[in-house]
Amino acid sequence: MTALLEVDGLAKAYRGVHAVADVSFGVAAGAITGLIGPNGSGKSTTIDCISGFQRPDRGRVTLDGADITGLPPQRIARAGLVRTFQTVRVYDQFDLVANLLVAIEPFRTVGWHDALLRTGRYRAARAAAEARARELLDLVGLTRLAAAPASILSYGQKKLLALAAVLMSKPRLVVLDEPVAGVNPTRINEVAGILRKANEAGVSFLIIEHNVEFITGLCDRVVVFDQGRKLTEGPPAEVHGDPRVLDAYLGIDEHGDHVAEAS
């Protein structure tokens, strides 16, 4: 398999403190890759740099061979790399369908005047986007609430909505920041099922998650971070048996691994 995302020598410091110091890894096309590590090991900073929300100090990020280093988030999203956020983000005042219609992708061919004058081209794109939105709401099991504002959703439901919203962009690579943290345990398998289905349809995933079972069950490969560096990578079973990995978790994060990360 060829690498879809390539991260090479990425470094980012805040006020002289290295959040990420020289990490390199790749995400294979068609794969589900996990990114794990104790709190503060630089996972969030790394995906902020990959998705354009932070500008890396050094290093290169390429998506399917194209250099996307330091591009603004919207350009990276349009290139096919779309992310979710650790603290779930939705448009609280919009209903669920409207939440999904913000994405640019279904409206790529639609100009400003089309949108303003509601031309045939706009109406066609809008109809297709609404149909797609309803399909995705069905996929994540939120059809019943389609017309309700997102503010009434539970935390877990918002994460499902955010997942559907990401898929609206027809991404090639989705970066998920803790997709099941705070989600009702009974629904975690549901999320895994949705991700597998999307993966079969050709979407690759890079997933940050502390839930070991979730990562082990889903990922082909796991990258382990510790103290701003890559500790190791490999198949989940192999990585979890690695004494260095256990040491990193137990040695630094004795409060357990479900604490929300600060950065």
Added chain:
Amino acid sequence: MRQLPLAAAALALAALPPAFGSNYLTGVALSGVVFTVAAAALNLVYGYAGLLSFAQLGFWGIGGYCSALTVTRLGGSFWAGLLVAALVNAAVALAIGLPILRTRRHAFVIITLSFALLCALVARDWVSLTRGPLGIPGLPAPRLFGFGFTTATRFYYLVLAYAVLALGFLYALGGSRIGDTLRAIKQNEPLAQSQGVSPLPYKLAAFALSAVVTGVAGAIYVFYLKVVDPLFLDFYYMQTFLIVVIIGGAGSFWGVVLAGMVMVALPEALRFSNDLRMVIYGAILVVAMLALPRGAAGWFADRRLAALRAALE
């Protein structure tokens, strides 16, 4: 069918002057219509895009001076003055919008406020152009094909025509995908970016369009007043636009339009008590803000939400 309420509102307003039969009341209604348009333009930047822009006052003043100077200095017509006002405001808004829309929330408010104050300073101190505090009096009544907008009633219909045009445009814009995208950016900018939306072009478009609509409103209004002077950049106007938007409910087209008419009519309705009327006006404002912190439209939205929650329990 979607345009039906807009058409009904326009017809109702068109019937006002004959119903009043008084130049004074027609003048009040005329001011109400002009302020409503300016408030609706502020609603585009503040209510939809979430940008608290005090630059509106500057654009209002630039519009007023542009049309007045076009007629008195350049010998152009009133209509040419409106065109100049629109073009100058678009140019100024794009030029200052590009750098200041990149600043953070609070910096944006301060910079736009400074811009408005700067406009007032220019109006007062660039005496060779604006005649300073003397202002530019004696602005002639606009004419169209030999028809003079000489009376308050005639001018009222001129203003109403512009209001239908401007509000119709803002209504279409706000209800379009562009308006939805602005509201998305206001609610959660990083999320919108992660969905491929570039915030800056949307904000810049909202800022510039609102500048043009406000500027032309100001350009028309000075010809009703027949004079423009530095008082035209008094904070009173900005305060009026802002009150209308906040009471009506930022982000709600109809909330702002209705509040515009009510808030201008209210001081007149309170004339039964001339000494206390502004005190009562202030008290009504305070009570309205306490009872409706997100404006009238926000109050209705909250009720709907509560009903929905109850239905889902």
